[in-house]
Amino acid sequence: MSxxxxxxxxxxxEHARLPVDxxxxxxxxxxxxxxxxxxxxxxxxxxxxxxxxxxxxxxxLTRNVFDSVAGIDAAIQQLRKQAA
Numbered sequence: 422m423s424x425x426x427x428x429x430x431x432x433x434x435e436h437a438r439l440p441v442d443x444x445x446x447x448x449x450x451x452x453x454x455x456x457x458x459x460x461x462x463x464x465x466x467x468x469x470x471x472x473x474x475x476x477x478x479x480x481x482l483t484r485n486v487f488d489s490v491a492g493i494d495a496a497i498q499q500l501r502k503q504a505a
Contacts, residue, residue, distance in 0.1 A: 423494055423498055425494050425497055425498070426448065426494060428473070429469070429493050429497075430444065432465065432469055432472050433452070436468040437452060437462070437464075437465045438456075438458070438461040438464075439455055439456050439457055440455075440456040441455050446490070447490075448489065448490045448494075449489050449491050450489060450490070451488050451489060452487065452490075453484065453488055457487075465487060466482070469493065469497070473497050473500075475497055475500040475501065475504070476500075477496070481496055481500075
């Protein structure tokens with residue numbers, strides 16, 4: 422995990438519409454099992470793109486990229502490396 426986790430959690434709190442407190446979930450916890458809908462995941466993706474100034478390519482638009490804080494963190498790090 423990188424230092425992105427606090428900001429990812431902030432975006433989750435604001436856009437994932439989870440019925441549980443994001444801060445009670447571990448980094449590997451399944452966000453869909455925690456109550457995130459596919460519609461909320463689209464809102465989350467758009468908010469993450471804005472927050473981190475990245476664009477998720479079609480190849481990353483899969484459930485497993487957005488299913489945990491750790492998965493989101495890894496995806497954003499990969500995008501930042503590709504942009505550097």
